[in-house]
Structure formats: structure tokens, C-alpha cells
Amino acid sequence: MKLYYSPLACSLADHIALKEAGATFEYEAVDLKTKLTASGRDFTDISRKGYVPALILDSGEMITENIAILDYLASRYPHLSIPGELGRTRILEALTFISTELHRNFKPMWHAHGFQEKARASETLEDLFQFISDEFKGAYLFGDEPSVADFYLFVLLLWAARFEVPVTPTLQAMRTRMQTRPAVQAAMRDEGLDVEGAGRQGAENAAALTS
Numbered sequence: 001m002k003l004y005y006s007p008l009a010c011s012l013a014d015h016i017a018l019k020e021a022g023a024t025f026e027y028e029a030v031d032l033k034t035k036l037t038a039s040g041r042d043f044t045d046i047s048r049k050g051y052v053p054a055l056i057l058d059s060g061e062m063i064t065e066n067i068a069i070l071d072y073l074a075s076r077y078p079h080l081s082i083p084g085e086l087g088r089t090r091i092l093e094a095l096t097f098i099s100t101e102l103h104r105n106f107k108p109m110w111h112a113h114g115f116q117e118k119a120r121a122s123e124t125l126e127d128l129f130q131f132i133s134d135e136f137k138g139a140y141l142f143g144d145e146p147s148v149a150d151f152y153l154f155v156l157l158l159w160a161a162r163f164e165v166p167v168t169p170t171l172q173a174m175r176t177r178m179q180t181r182p183a184v185q186a187a188m189r190d191e192g193l194d195v196e197g198a199g200r201q202g203a204e205n206a207a208a209l210t211s
């Protein structure tokens, strides 16, 4: 497998999932402004969508869209999912909330919008983070082990730190807990991120992240 990513982008969730799975994979950075890969290829020749994440399977097939990639990884590596008849559905429910509510509402934060628009987005995000915090069933969303949904949520918690969006003590504790996991530290190091200061990083990448 090969993951196309950009440092501190939402693709970090997939990178963490692959590390947590113990999967064998390659990874290559994409400059989201120029759309060039680290090896100099035009990324839009690889994925017409032009955004990360994109996962190339060993068969050569490509999966795009974070929800689909994380769902694929959770199906292939069941310890990244949760058990039970509704397990996959609950994961998809959480991933969809994280993608279409939380992630989408970060858009004004990444772009050069005015102060008021950012303040409004921050308030919306604070409410959305409060909601997901109330859903926690343990140290992580579904109990005491993290799932793919926690990896995606973690990335958005790094963004929250970067943009000073207030989050609950439950979420602050989860972010800190995630940062102690060897797989998380390894994925962040691969992306050139400082594990402690990642929320403050990515300035040069920020303008290109359409989130």
C-alpha cells in the first residue's frame, strides 16, 4: 500500500491507522499548493481530486476520501474497529460526524477569512467538540482502546490546539493520551511533525489545506 499525505492534514489519521495496524506501506508527501508529490510527479495525474488522503492498494486500485479509507482499514484490521452487530455502523456514524461536521467547520480557520468569521467558526466547533466529548464511553470514543474514528478526531484536536479552539478536559486528555502512543509518534515523526508542538505547526501548509 502507499499513502499520499500532507503533513498535519487529515491524511495523518490514515497514517496513524496504518501504523497502529502494523501494516507495511509506503508514504509520499504532496505539496497541496503546487500539487506536486515529493518525487516531483503531478499529483492530479495520480488522483484527479487533487487532495489527500489517497491510498493505493497493492492491487493498484486507489481509495480516496478519508471515511472510505478509514473504513477500509478498520475492516482489514479489525482491532481498529469496534465489535458488535452495529460496530461498523457506529464507526461510520462517528467518522461521518467528524468529517462532515467538525472537519468541514475548520475551513474558515485554515483560510484567510476575517476575524468574525473565524470567531463564528470557533464557536460552532466548540459546540461540535462538546457533543463528541459527551459521547465518550471511556478513554476513547468507544471505550478504552482507540478506533479509526479516534485517529481522525485526534487530528482535528491538533487543529483545535493550533487555532486555539477550546475543547473539553475529556478531549484534552484524549489528545495527550494519543500523543503517548508509539504509532502516533511514529506517524508524526514520518510527517516531520513535532509530537508536542504539532498543533502549532503546519503554517506553510495551512494556506493550501482546504479542509
Ligand SMILES: N[C@@H](CCC(=O)N[C@@H](CS)C(=O)NCC(=O)O)C(=O)O
Pocket: 009, 010, 011, 032, 050, 051, 052, 053, 064, 065, 066, 067, 099, 208, 209, 210, 211
Ligand atoms: N473529501 C475529502 C477532503 C479531504 C481534504 O479536505 N483534504 C485536504 C487536506 S485536510 C486537502 O488535500 N486539501 C487540498 C485541496 O483540496 O486542494 C476527504 O474527506 O477525504
